[in-house]
Amino acid sequence: xxxxxxxxxxxxxxxxxxxxxxxxxxxxxxxxxxxxxxxxxxxxxxxxxxxxxxxxxxxxxxxxxxxxxxxxxxxxxxxxxxxxxxxxxxxxxxxxxxxxxxxxxxxxxxxxxxxxxxxxxxxxxxxxxxxxxxxxxxxxxxxxxxxxxxxxxxxxxxxxxxxxxxxxxxxxxxxxxxxxxxxxxxxxxxxxxxxxxxxxxxxxxxxxxxxxxxxxxxxxxxxxxxxxxxxxxxxxxxx
Numbered sequence: 001x002x003x004x005x006x007x008x009x010x011x012x013x014x015x016x017x018x019x020x021x022x023x024x025x026x027x028x029x030x031x032x033x034x035x036x037x038x039x040x041x042x043x044x045x046x047x048x049x050x051x052x053x054x055x056x057x058x059x060x061x062x063x064x065x066x067x068x069x070x071x072x073x074x075x076x077x078x079x080x081x082x083x084x085x086x087x088x089x090x091x092x093x094x095x096x097x098x099x100x101x102x103x104x105x106x107x108x109x110x111x112x113x114x115x116x117x118x119x120x121x122x123x124x125x126x127x128x129x130x131x132x133x134x135x136x137x138x139x140x141x142x143x144x145x146x147x148x149x150x151x152x153x154x155x156x157x158x159x160x161x162x163x164x165x166x167x168x169x170x171x172x173x174x175x176x177x178x179x180x181x182x183x184x185x186x187x188x189x190x191x192x193x194x195x196x197x198x199x200x201x202x203x204x205x206x207x208x209x210x211x212x213x214x215x216x217x218x219x220x221x222x223x224x225x226x227x228x229x230x231x232x233x234x235x236x237x238x239x
Contacts, residue, residue, distance in 0.1 A: 039133075040130065040131050040132075040133060041131065042131055043116075043124065043127035043128050043130070043131040044127060045118060045119050045120055045124045045127050046116045046117065046118055046119070046123075046124070046127060046128060046131075047116070047117045047119060048115065048116070048117070049064055049115050049116070049117050049235070050117075052234060053148070053232045053233060053234040054117065054232065054233055055229065055231065055232055055233070056219060056227075056228075056229050056231055056233065057121060057229075058227075058229065059121060059219065059227050060219035060220060060221065060227025060228050060229050061121040061122070061217055061218065061219045061227075062145055062147065062203070062218050062219060062233055063117055063118045063119075063121075063123075063233070064115075064116070064117050064118075064145060064233045064234070064235060065115075065116055065118070065123055065143045065144065065145045065235075066097070066098055066100065066113050066114070066115055066116075066143065066144045066145065066235050067113070067114050067116055067123070067125070067128055067141060067142070067143055068091060068092065068098075068104070068111055068112070068113050068114075068141065068142040068143075069111040069112055069113075069114070069129070069132060069134050070111075070125075070129050070134050070135055070136070070139035070140065070141050071089050071106050071111060071139060071140045071141075071142075072135060072138060072139055072140075073085040073089070073138060073139060073140045073208060074138065075137070075138045075210040075211065076210075077164050077165040077179060077180050077181055077208060077210055078179060078180065079177070079179045082165045082167065082177075082179055082206075082208050083167070085140050085206075085208060086140070086167050086206045086208075089106065089140055089142075091104045091111075091142055092142040092143075092144050092204045092206070097144060097146055097202060097235065098113045098144060099113065100113060100114065100115035100235065101113065101114075114128070114132075115235050116128065121186075121217055122161075122184055122215045122216060122217040123143065123215055123216055123217070124213075124214075124215045125141050125207060125209065125214040125215055125216065126212075126213050126214050126215065128141075129141075129214075136209065136211075136214065137209065137210065137211040137212070138209075138210060138211070139208070139209055139214075140206060140207070140208050141206070141207045141208075141209070141214070142204070142205070142206055143204070143205040143206075143207065143216065144202065144203070144204050144205075144235075145202075145203050145233055145235065146200050146201070146202055146203075146233065146234050146235060147196075147200070147201045147202075147203060147220075147231050147232075147233055148199070148200050148201075148231060148232045148233070148234065149196045149197065149198055149199060149200075149201060149231060150198065150230060150231075151198050152195060152196070152197055152198050153195065153196040153220075153222075153228065154193075154195040155193050155195070155222060155223040156193065156194055156195070156196045156220050156221070156222060156228060157190050157191050157192070157193055157194070157220065157221050157222075158170055158175055158176060158190070158191040158194075158203065158218065158219075158220055159186075159187040159189070159190045159191075159218070159219055159220070159221045160176055160178075160187075160188065160189045160190075160205070160216065160217065160218045161183075161184040161185045161186050161187065161188040161189070161216065161217045161218075162178055162182070162184050162188070162189075162205075162207050162215070162216040162217075163182060163183050163184040163207075163209065163213055163214050163215050163216070164180070164181050164182055164207075164208060164209050164210055164214065165177075165178055165179045165180060165181075165182070165207070165208045166178050166189075166205055166206060166207045166208070166216060167205065167206045168189070168191075168203070168204070168205045168218075169202075169203070169204040169205070170191065170194065170201060170202075170203055171201055171202055172202070172204075175191035175192065175194075176189040176190070176191050177189070181210060184215045184216055184217060186217060187219075187221070190221070193223065196220070203218065205218070
């Protein structure tokens with residue numbers, strides 16, 4: 001091998017060495033972690049509760065709730081699809097009221113409960129989810145609250161509205177369900193007459209939204225359709 005061939009071989013060897021080192025370095029590098037989405041301001045229509053309990057507003061609407069971060073479901077709002085989703089993700093159907101900040105596992109993800117007061121008669125779930133960088137379409141929301149009754153109240157009815165479909169329980173008994181795409185209309189669904197015994201009563205709701213705005217409202221009305229206001233609402237404790 002002449003001098004020229006020796007030089008060429010040395011050059012090729014050096015290039016191979018450099019190439020191997022570069023490939024090794026690249027192989028040892030970890031992929032860059034995905035950046036979290038930018039923080040958004042709090043929901044304008046919702047606030048953190050500032051007192052242990054509160055009364056319904058002058059029209060009887062319940063304004064304090066525990067909301068579970070939205071769970072992804074199909075965009076079907078038929079009775080069968082909604083009931084299947086509610087059954088599959090039944091995170092709010094027991095005598096134990098969830099705690100603010102408590103989490104549940106949904107597949108490979110977790111969802112947290114948030115205590116909120118709405119500044120309006122209705123609870124704007126779109127505002128709630130958007131402020132948390134959570135999906136607002138094709139989702140299921142759970143809502144829970146505890147109503148304290150000062151004395152036996154016969155002939156009461158739970159009256160609700162939702163955008164879109166929803167299923168409602170009073171003390172773990174299903175009392176109202178609304179299906180298909182709809183706007184949240186006051187008293188759109190009304191339960192049968194019940195006697196609210198003195199003490200605590202748990203209201204639970206599952207609201208399923210396919211797309212666009214989503215919200216709900218709830219209150220008790222008496223036998224004559226008048227709002228019931230002599231109640232208090234809290235979110236703590238086992239009932």
